[in-house]
Amino acid sequence: MKFTINREQLLTPLQQIVSVIEKRQTMPILSNVLVVVNDDQLILTGTDLEIQIVAKITLEGAQNGEITVPARKFLDLCRLLPSESAINFETLEDKVKLTSGRSRFSLSTLPADNYPEFSEAQLEHEFIINAGKLKKALEKTIFCMANQDVRYYLNGLMLNISNSKLKLVASDGHRLSIYKDEMDTETGFEERIIMPRKGVIELTRLLDDPEAELNVQFSTNNIRIYIKNLVFSAKLVDAKYPDFSKVFEQDFFEPIAIPKQRFKETLTRVSVLANEKFKGVTFEIADNLLKITTHNPEHDEGEEELAIDYQGEPIIIAFNAVYLLDAIANLDADTALLTIASNASSCFIEEPNQEAFRFIVMPMRL
Numbered sequence: 449m450k451f452t453i454n455r456e457q458l459l460t461p462l463q464q465i466v467s468v469i470e471k472r473q474t475m476p477i478l479s480n481v482l483v484v485v486n487d488d489q490l491i492l493t494g495t496d497l498e499i500q501i502v503a504k505i506t507l508e509g510a511q512n513g514e515i516t517v518p519a520r521k522f523l524d525l526c527r528l529l530p531s532e533s534a535i536n537f538e539t540l541e542d543k544v545k546l547t548s549g550r551s552r553f554s555l556s557t558l559p560a561d562n563y564p565e566f567s568e569a570q571l572e573h574e575f576i577i578n579a580g581k582l583k584k585a586l587e588k589t590i591f592c593m594a595n596q597d598v599r600y601y602l603n604g605l606m607l608n609i610s611n612s613k614l615k616l617v618a619s620d621g622h623r624l625s626i627y628k629d630e631m632d633t634e635t636g637f638e639e640r641i642i643m644p645r646k647g648v649i650e651l652t653r654l655l656d657d658p659e660a661e662l663n664v665q666f667s668t669n670n671i672r673i674y675i676k677n678l679v680f681s682a683k684l685v686d687a688k689y690p691d692f693s694k695v696f697e698q699d700f701f702e703p704i705a706i707p708k709q710r711f712k713e714t715l716t717r718v719s720v721l722a723n724e725k726f727k728g729v730t731f732e733i734a735d736n737l738l739k740i741t742t743h744n745p746e747h748d749e750g751e752e753e754l755a756i757d758y759q760g761e762p763i764i765i766a767f768n769a770v771y772l773l774d775a776i777a778n779l780d781a782d783t784a785l786l787t788i789a790s791n792a793s794s795c796f797i798e799e800p801n802q803e804a805f806r807f808i809v810m811p812m813r814l
Contacts, residue, residue: 449513455533461503465494480516482563500566502679514560571665575635580658585616588627594620601687605648608640623809647682699790702760708784719769721750729769734762766812775807
């Protein structure tokens with residue numbers, strides 16, 4: 449195998465692929481990237497057996513072949529070469545020789561025949577979606593995914609397709625975010641799947657062109673997304689997402705509208721003195737006033753008041769300040785609308801007169 453490629457052509461797809469490769473592997477070959485040249489097309493593949501990214505680059509005058517090379521060493525060498533360098537790649541027995549200008553490098557290899565195949569079932573469903581639309585939906589929900597929760601279905605994101613309606617839901621058991629949108633074309637089916645946490649994070653990173661059109665194919669076990677010259681594949685979480693609809697079926701106090709920036713600044717200041725582990729703050733709401741207080745084991749105390757328009761029953765409730773700040777950061781409007789359940793079991797945070805994005809946080813006991 450032999451080919452010459454411009455550094456810039458190789459660097460971006462190589463960076464995208466290496467991001468899915470774990471540094472510590474049970475199989476040494478999984479630390480490598482699979483390099484295949486076939487009919488003047490360079491195909492790079494990286495996987496951790498749960499997620500796979502394949503990049504395709506057009507070449508001229510290349511010699512066919514396949515080999516695997518250490519992914520991070522290959523990336524670092526390409527990254528550290530001067531911009532616009534021409535990189536010559538050639539296999540010599542069990543080594544790969546890289547040359548560029550006066551630079552000469554030799555990398556050890558492993559046979560491509562031993563590279564594990566990413567098993568995918570028949571992908572029954574398919575739809576087209578704009579990359580910018582999907583990235584916004586992911587960014588509005590991704591921050592609520594659990595991390596290493598024993599309820600493994602929470603370590604991911606639920607994607608619900610109902611004909612032309614798109615809904616994404618993520619929760620760590622303490623908070624939940626829901627984002628809804630309309631797709632440009634009808635799919636003709638209703639399905640829900642759970643994408644794994646790492647897959648969601650990697651996919652969000654790959655969606656760097658908001659104008660791109662994505663071809664999404666999935667079954668009950670796998671998802672595959674075509675993103676320009678990339679193919680992203682992931683194994684889905686085999687579980688049923690919990691029914692969260694009951695949280696809407698309860699009585700609420702009257703909504704409280706708060707200027708987003710003032711609310712954010714007040715919360716940030718008060719939370720400085722909150723318990724470092726739990727970040728708890730208490731809301732006392734009554735007679736057009738919101739008082740936010742906190743204290744910590746070192747006996748520090750913080751208190752700040754916000755004027756609000758509220759004439760309902762007095763409310764005392766505590767929250768994790770970080771959860772509230774995450775929600776506020778994802779609001780596009782200048783006003784945050786807080787709606788607290790009458791039994792103080794949950795608080796909705798959303799924008800006035802829109803239902804696309806909704807954040808729900810459970811209270812704390814302080």
